[in-house]
Amino acid sequence: MTTTSPMLDVLEGFIQELRTAGLPVSLTENLDAMEAVQHIPMEDREAFKYALAATLVKSHSHWKAFETVFEVYFSLRRPAPGESLDELDEGDGNVRFDESGSAAGGAMDSLSPEELAEMLYRALLNADEATMQALARQAVTRFAGMEPGRPVGGTYYLYRTLRNLDLDGVLERLMDTSREQAGGELTSLEERLETDEYQDRIAKLRQEIEAEIRRRLVADRGPEAMARTLRKPLPEDVDFMHASRDEMAMLRRTIQPLARKLAVRLARKRRHGRKGPLDFRNTMRHSLSYGGVPAEPKFRYPRPAKPEIMVVADISGSVAAFARFTLMFVYAISSQFSKVRAFVFIDGIDEVTRFFEGTEDVNQAVHRVNTEADVIWVDGHSDYGHAFQVFWEKFASEVGPKTSVILLGDARNNYHSSQAWIVKELRQRARHVYWLNPEPRSYWDTGDSIVSEYGVHCDGVFECRNLRQLERFVEQLG
Amino acid sequence: MTATNAEARFESVPAVRQGLADVKYLADEGIAGVVYLADRLQKPVLVEGPAGTGKTELAKSVAQLTGSRLIRLQCYEGLDESKALYEWNYKKQLLRIQVERNDEDNATWTEIEEDIFAEPFLLTRPLLEAIRATDPVVLLIDEVDRVEVETEALLLEVLSDYQVSIPELGTVRATQVPLVFLTSNNTRELSEALKRRCLYLHLDYPDLEREKEIILARVPDITDSLADQIARVVRSIRQLELKKAPSVSETLDWARTLLLLGAKEIDEAQATETLHILLKYQSDIEKAAKELSAAAS
Numbered sequence A: 001m002t003t004t005s006p007m008l009d010v011l012e013g014f015i016q017e018l019r020t021a022g023l024p025v026s027l028t029e030n031l032d033a034m035e036a037v038q039h040i041p042m043e044d045r046e047a048f049k050y051a052l053a054a055t056l057v058k059s060h061s062h063w064k065a066f067e068t069v070f071e072v073y074f075s076l077r078r079p080a081p082g083e084s085l086d087e088l089d090e091g092d093g094n095v096r097f098d099e100s101g102s103a104a105g106g107a108m109d110s111l112s113p114e115e116l117a118e119m120l121y122r123a124l125l126n127a128d129e130a131t132m133q134a135l136a137r138q139a140v141t142r143f144a145g146m147e148p149g150r151p152v153g154g155t156y157y158l159y160r161t162l163r164n165l166d167l168d169g170v171l172e173r174l175m176d177t178s179r180e181q182a183g184g185e186l187t188s189l190e191e192r193l194e195t196d197e198y199q200d201r202i203a204k205l206r207q208e209i210e211a212e213i214r215r216r217l218v219a220d221r222g223p224e225a226m227a228r229t230l231r232k233p234l235p236e237d238v239d240f241m242h243a244s245r246d247e248m249a250m251l252r253r254t255i256q257p258l259a260r261k262l263a264v265r266l267a268r269k270r271r272h273g274r275k276g277p278l279d280f281r282n283t284m285r286h287s288l289s290y291g292g293v294p295a296e297p298k299f300r301y302p303r304p305a306k307p308e309i310m311v312v313a314d315i316s317g318s319v320a321a322f323a324r325f326t327l328m329f330v331y332a333i334s335s336q337f338s339k340v341r342a343f344v345f346i347d348g349i350d351e352v353t354r355f356f357e358g359t360e361d362v363n364q365a366v367h368r369v370n371t372e373a374d375v376i377w378v379d380g381h382s383d384y385g386h387a388f389q390v391f392w393e394k395f396a397s398e399v400g401p402k403t404s405v406i407l408l409g410d411a412r413n414n415y416h417s418s419q420a421w422i423v424k425e426l427r428q429r430a431r432h433v434y435w436l437n438p439e440p441r442s443y444w445d446t447g448d449s450i451v452s453e454y455g456v457h458c459d460g461v462f463e464c465r466n467l468r469q470l471e472r473f474v475e476q477l478g
Numbered sequence B: 001m002t003a004t005n006a007e008a009r010f011e012s013v014p015a016v017r018q019g020l021a022d023v024k025y026l027a028d029e030g031i032a033g034v035v036y037l038a039d040r041l042q043k044p045v046l047v048e049g050p051a052g053t054g055k056t057e058l059a060k061s062v063a064q065l066t067g068s069r070l071i072r073l074q075c076y077e078g079l080d081e082s083k084a085l086y087e088w089n090y091k092k093q094l095l096r097i098q099v100e101r102n103d104e105d106n107a108t109w110t111e112i113e114e115d116i117f118a119e120p121f122l123l124t125r126p127l128l129e130a131i132r133a134t135d136p137v138v139l140l141i142d143e144v145d146r147v148e149v150e151t152e153a154l155l156l157e158v159l160s161d162y163q164v165s166i167p168e169l170g171t172v173r174a175t176q177v178p179l180v181f182l183t184s185n186n187t188r189e190l191s192e193a194l195k196r197r198c199l200y201l202h203l204d205y206p207d208l209e210r211e212k213e214i215i216l217a218r219v220p221d222i223t224d225s226l227a228d229q230i231a232r233v234v235r236s237i238r239q240l241e242l243k244k245a246p247s248v249s250e251t252l253d254w255a256r257t258l259l260l261l262g263a264k265e266i267d268e269a270q271a272t273e274t275l276h277i278l279l280k281y282q283s284d285i286e287k288a289a290k291e292l293s294a295a296a297s
């Protein structure tokens, strides 16, 4: 194996960036990847990409991060018809930043905006991929307004390009065409299938445009700098309190499978938990097959009871997202608990268990919690003291030795009185009292945060900023 | 690597893909690429993904394609060495001891021991069987996520060195490196040690084209247009936020049902009435029914 090949140099930078992005790539895996690229040429793009992923990415939740870095480091473009790979790559594997002179771009440069729009419509109608690629390139050249060295992100250029293409309008027109072809009207099923098909084609076009912008940015700035600007936390590390809308959606999708995994683990743990005392009878029974020698000791397996959970969550402002995910997560594995009750508060408190009962749709239930729960008492600013007071009066009698109470919030109490004695009393009655705080530990007890006043009375206070930490906590509950 | 390097099994990535298609397994370039690589690097493949996406079938199809015998280790909770690797046939051993005891010229214990910890008393289980095979084999370790983490350790020696150590007999090395597939439904995180030894392949739901081809390959007598429509409806349904999205095997069940019902094309009523074949949860069925009959947004 030659270590001087340019491919291995690129690979080295690529793997370095994966590690920086948080993927755990071991030395063995690094070597495997180096061997893999000897067997599958980069021109077989999909196979090449999967070969690298197969050696370097061993968890599906890291796939997106991998893909982004892959696009940056191996942003080889497929040749358009009539264009050869060599023309594209100018020897160094890079695309030129300004493409106005290139063959494929040139052919479209002279089109009027109307002609271009018509071409786009036709390409989408006929699922003509080659033309769509050429159009993506042309659109970026024409509309993105990219200039070398400009410190703007890809999303800005993407926005500018898309704004000029009016894809919503194109979709309308495509649907009209479909309706005409069907003789005026489509059934609602047909409407749906047609829309999905066109949206799929439009999504592909969008990806093509994004890829084109990325390629030009990489050409301008180099892969390292580009990768740095695109770096995002892995799903399990996304901060609940600062998640973007896309990240929120991604978290929602991640919760179900994660919860399913956890439920299986918990059930298994209960069945096969620690070994209990020796089961004498069973051991003797089995010894018969060894001629009376108790060769195979058998143990009793204790079956610990399922815990009962009470979640008490602050759902005000910045911690709302955290409360939502925690509720979703707890309810997604509610089969692992004998009972789950949920309470939410801001300055007033309301039991919301009813929203979760009789429905399989946790998302829907959480939505109702947000819109229907009665949590405002005076002014809608968090008042832990008052909320706990009401909880104590109404529900304390239902907290018993099987109950684990989980308190959720940043304990930013707006300088109200803490009523921390309630947490102390709860701990006397309950099996456990835990506190989960979505703020970074370094913020605790700063400003109006009084988490330690409560914390001293809890069995544990946990930083819970992301799914990784939430999962770890819930696992030790079961 | 201890085992000798046999001839490469596949000529190229497209050849793998074509070969799989010939045995009615529709792979994309990514899947074919990983299978090709597994052969070249002589590494096992860990296949992970949702239920019914063709993980087990991939191993079976590769076996068929390469004319290999499929040796399958089905994993379950409590699987242990004696079921995965080998076991001494102690009944037979006891009998032998009895016989030797009754012999006139008493054998020493050492002699007896040498006697009974030998080939004829060994019960071979799938992993050892695959290692010792002299004919071409594909080893399938199915649903490996079901065994406890500790049990995974049993697999490591086989997966990295293609050998099995039997204290009484010594080390058995493979004379040829078998193709190995492990499947997992991802119910728990597998150990780092296991993952490091494997190539990783995530099998997701196929895209529209591939799903249609799967239907055409697996459901005899179905028309191209019905297969196309089925794949489209399934794609739409998978876009909804569901508790459990339809798997490929459910798509196939649905296709067979529609064919039995004599459907030429799918209308809303028929789709809604048969949704329970595609979806398993009542709330999912209701959601999908509502979405399919409501005009698109």
Ligand SMILES: Nc1ncnc2c1ncn2[C@@H]1O[C@H](COP(=O)(O)OP(=O)(O)OP(=O)(O)O)[C@@H](O)[C@H]1O
Pocket: B024, B025, B026, B027, B050, B051, B052, B053, B054, B055, B056, B057, B058, B183, B184, B185, B214, B217, B218, B248, B249, B252
């Ligand atoms: N790519 C494919 N080509 C042809 N048939 C396929 C393909 N993928 C899935 N199938 C069909 O789907 C069925 C289910 O696949 P399989 O049993 O391999 O799923 P699996 O991923 O192992 O699921 P599980 O996790 O439930 O074990 C197969 O019997 C096969 O008919």
Ligand SMILES: [Mg+2]
Pocket: B055, B056, B057, B142, B183
């Ligand atoms: Mg299977």
